[in-house]
Amino acid sequence: MDTQNLIDMANRIGDFFDSMPDREEALGGIADHIHRFWEPRMRRALLASLDEPAAGGVEMSAIVRDALVKHREQLTPAAPAAV
Structure with a gap:
């Protein structure tokens, strides 16, 4: 998944x-x-990018970062069911 x-x-x-x-x-x-x-x-990849230091490339805007932090629980997908 291309995080940038x-x-x-x-x-x-x-x-x-x-x-x-x-x-x-x-x-x-x-x-x-x-x-x-x-x-x-x-969603998982985008949320994971919150925890990673910025390594150049496209920087996340402040409003997007605020939205992801505030609504992280809602945005986190449920774990896949075990088979």
Whole structure:
């Protein structure tokens, strides 16, 4: 999974919601969009990037980072069922 591409996509979502006057609503909108439209592998990779030091490339915007931190539990996919 290309984490830099995921961060870029998340930043574009953040750009849309950043224009909202209510920041809490914007953070919830970002989290809701990612939860509803991103598959679990994408969400796991994006959330994992929060814990990794930035290694150049695309930097996550502040509003996206805030949304992911605030809604991390909601965004974390359930563990796959054991077979």
